[in-house]
Amino acid sequence: MTTLVEIRDIRKVYGHGETEVRALDGVSLDIAEGDFVAVMGPSGSGKSTFMNILGCLDVPTAGSYRLRGIEIGKLDRDTLALLRRHQLGFVFQGFNLLARTSALENCELPLLYQGVPGAERRKRAMEALDRVGLANRAHHLPNELSGGQQQRVAIARALVSRPAVILADEPTGNLDSTRSEEIMKLLVELNDKQRITIAMVTHEPDMAAYARRVVIFKDGRVVSDERKSGVVHAPLPEQGGAA
Amino acid sequence: MITTTFLMAITAIRRNAMRSFLTTLGVIIGVASVIAMVTLGRGATASVTNDISSLGNNMLIIVPGADRRFGSSSSAQPFTQNDVRAIREEVPAVALVAPTSGGAARIVYGNQNWSTGVTGADNSYLRVRNWVVELGREFTDGELRTGEAVCILGETPRRELFGAGDPIGEQIRVGTVSCEVIGVLESKGTSTFGEDQDDFILMPLVTFQRRISGNDNIGAILVSATEGVPTRDAQLDLIALLRQRRRIHVGDEDDFVVRDMQEIGQVVSTVTGVLTTLLGAIAAVSLLVGGIGIMNIMLVAVTERTREIGIRMAIGARAGDVLLQFLVEAITLSVLGGVMGIALGLLGSYGAATAFDLPWVPGLDVIVGSFVFSAFVGVFFGYYPAHKAAQLNPIEALRYE
Ligand SMILES: Nc1ncnc2c1ncn2[C@@H]1O[C@H](COP(=O)(O)OP(=O)(O)OP(=O)(O)O)[C@@H](O)[C@H]1O
Ligand SMILES: [Mg+2]
Numbered sequence: 001m002t003t004l005v006e007i008r009d010i011r012k013v014y015g016h017g018e019t020e021v022r023a024l025d026g027v028s029l030d031i032a033e034g035d036f037v038a039v040m041g042p043s044g045s046g047k048s049t050f051m052n053i054l055g056c057l058d059v060p061t062a063g064s065y066r067l068r069g070i071e072i073g074k075l076d077r078d079t080l081a082l083l084r085r086h087q088l089g090f091v092f093q094g095f096n097l098l099a100r101t102s103a104l105e106n107c108e109l110p111l112l113y114q115g116v117p118g119a120e121r122r123k124r125a126m127e128a129l130d131r132v133g134l135a136n137r138a139h140h141l142p143n144e145l146s147g148g149q150q151q152r153v154a155i156a157r158a159l160v161s162r163p164a165v166i167l168a169d170e171p172t173g174n175l176d177s178t179r180s181e182e183i184m185k186l187l188v189e190l191n192d193k194q195r196i197t198i199a200m201v202t203h204e205p206d207m208a209a210y211a212r213r214v215v216i217f218k219d220g221r222v223v224s225d226e227r228k229s230g231v232v233h234a235p236l237p238e239q240g241g242a243a
Numbered sequence: 244m245i246t247t248t249f250l251m252a253i254t255a256i257r258r259n260a261m262r263s264f265l266t267t268l269g270v271i272i273g274v275a276s277v278i279a280m281v282t283l284g285r286g287a288t289a290s291v292t293n294d295i296s297s298l299g300n301n302m303l304i305i306v307p308g309a310d311r312r313f314g315s316s317s318s319a320q321p322f323t324q325n326d327v328r329a330i331r332e333e334v335p336a337v338a339l340v341a342p343t344s345g346g347a348a349r350i351v352y353g354n355q356n357w358s359t360g361v362t363g364a365d366n367s368y369l370r371v372r373n374w375v376v377e378l379g380r381e382f383t384d385g386e387l388r389t390g391e392a393v394c395i396l397g398e399t400p401r402r403e404l405f406g407a408g409d410p411i412g413e414q415i416r417v418g419t420v421s422c423e424v425i426g427v428l429e430s431k432g433t434s435t436f437g438e439d440q441d442d443f444i445l446m447p448l449v450t451f452q453r454r455i456s457g458n459d460n461i462g463a464i465l466v467s468a469t470e471g472v473p474t475r476d477a478q479l480d481l482i483a484l485l486r487q488r489r490r491i492h493v494g495d496e497d498d499f500v501v502r503d504m505q506e507i508g509q510v511v512s513t514v515t516g517v518l519t520t521l522l523g524a525i526a527a528v529s530l531l532v533g534g535i536g537i538m539n540i541m542l543v544a545v546t547e548r549t550r551e552i553g554i555r556m557a558i559g560a561r562a563g564d565v566l567l568q569f570l571v572e573a574i575t576l577s578v579l580g581g582v583m584g585i586a587l588g589l590l591g592s593y594g595a596a597t598a599f600d601l602p603w604v605p606g607l608d609v610i611v612g613s614f615v616f617s618a619f620v621g622v623f624f625g626y627y628p629a630h631k632a633a634q635l636n637p638i639e640a641l642r643y644e
Binding site: 052055057058077078081082084085086090092096097098099100109110112113114157161 | 247251258550551553554555556557558559560561562563564637638641
């Protein structure tokens with residue numbers, strides 16, 4: 001099975017001296033291609049910090065993080081941006097769609113930065129919206145969509161660039177349970193059918209239950225890492241092949 | 244990528260159409276005033292230069308009296324017919340010599356009367372001053388020699404005395420002299436300085452001396468330099484000749500003045516040119532102020548759109564992409580302002596030129612210049628906000644409320 005993410009003993013320290021905060025205090029974790037990891041833990045345990053580093057939005061203070069074999073800690077801002085552009089997709093708790101910009105245009109944005117030509121860009125953005133069941137809302141603005149729909153647009157935007165990993169920090173945090181379940185089913189489907197690797201932070205065990213694997217953080221460390229029995233999932237192909 | 248960046252800029256500007264317009268207003272006004280000032284200034288210069296050349300090309304005016312800054316003192320001895328002959332014969336740098344004498348008189352026709360200038364001169368005066376006889380004829384040699392009572396009217400006296408009637412062949416009274424009208428001059432209109440150039444009549448010099456002034460003094464000699472000879476050379480030759488004829492000792496001051504009209508024209512157009520530059524520069528300062536307005540709004544936009552910047556960075560925008568986006572937005576704003584300003588400036592200066600009766604001389608150089616300058620203003624004042632946007636930390640930008 002191919003290892004996508006290799007994290008060895010990473011630390012993230014904010015401030016120094018009296019005010020020093022060890023947001024991450026020696027985390028090691030591997031994520032295989034096609035995995036679906038739920039990250040849980042109490043508030044302030046370092047989940048978002050971990051996701052930001054995983055998403056190449058930030059670099060660790062110490063330790064090693066390799067994404068597809070590339071050591072992230074040594075890269076400059078622009079190279080990190082290029083990694084995000086080509087390898088990563090983000091889904092945020094607050095949706096973070098561009099205001100006054102249609103669903104379609106929001107989905108086109110990552111392709112715009114990838115330099116995909118106009119016609120293909122439009123086509124692929126449309127396909128992505130279709131994947132999340134919002135093809136008929138393509139020309140709606142974010143404020144004309146419900147929260148659940150906005151989050152689905154955000155997911156479409158994250159998957160349109162065909163990333164290696166989709167990172168979702170509390171994607172259902174702002175949604176009611178019915179909408180949350182819709183989103184989770186969508187993520188599971190992407191993971192099962194499209195083999196997109198997903199890392200997701202959640203506070204709710206109900207949501208974590210959809211993942212293949214649950215990692216629990218506490219005080220900047222991993223305190224538990226369990227693989228689920230996988231009832232709701234198709235087996236990982238690599239696992240199936242190896243068994 | 245640059246076209247998509249440009250399209251993104253247009254989208255952002257359109258999204259905030261009213262604010263964008265107000266932002267560019269400073270640039271619009273700045274560019275418009277630069278264009279209007281320079282265009283009008285050049286119109287004024289052209290008008291003055293035109294006036295000077297309508298006095299006559301390559302013309303020099305010789306008047307008696309020492310050069311006082313304001314006019315010449317009248318005590319000096321006037322010129323004589325012998326001076327005129329000497330100039331004709333001994334100064335090859337001079338092509339035409341037109342001795343004149345002038346005064347003022349009341350002219351009367353029927354129950355119409357008018358106060359005007361009377362100039363005694365011959366036909367060479369017409370050549371030197373570029374006057375054209377529009378109606379009738381010039382003086383004949385006989386009339387000039389014997390001093391016949393004939394006159395040629397400027398447009399203003401013609402209009403005042405005859406209105407729509409035909410003046411040719413009519414007798415008018417000039418002072419106490421009865422005089423036949425033989426011609427009318429083509430109008431030169433009002434000069435930039437507001438002087439009516441058509442308000443005078445011409446009669447043969449001999450007639451003027453005998454019948455009006457009562458002496459044979461020559462008040463001024465107008466000469467034109469020979470084609471291809473610098474007026475400066477003609478001026479020096481004339482000074483040398485006249486000093487000798489008037490027996491002025493070496494080291495003593497001239498008791499006459501040789502004025503070079505071309506030189507005066509150059510001085511005047513230099514002055515108006517400097518004024519134009521000055522006005523243009525003042526207007527350019529307002530363009531800079533407009534640039535500061537753009538910077539101000541772009542800074543507000545960067546703060547307002549912090550979250551958008553964070554989203555773009557998370558999606559994969561590099562610092563350079565964000566910088567370019569905001570820079571292109573600022574440049575697009577200022578260039579749009581520049582284009583509108585050019586249109587407004589051209590329109591405004593056209594209106595003003597028409598109102599002040601000046602020629603409208605729009606110059607490609609000012610138009611291109613202010614266009615480039617407004618783009619530069621966009622780059623200059625857009626850079627700082629754009630740089631600020633590009634340096635944002637994506638995590639903090641995403642968290643920004
Ligand atoms: N920019 C920062 N500067 C200083 N301290 C920070 C910064 N970001 C995070 N921290 C600290 O790091 C620790 C971990 O924060 P983090 O956001 O990762 O927690 P979390 O697990 O995501 O919590 P939550 O569940 O509430 O989102 C916290 O103590 C937080 O105060
Ligand atoms: Mg968090």
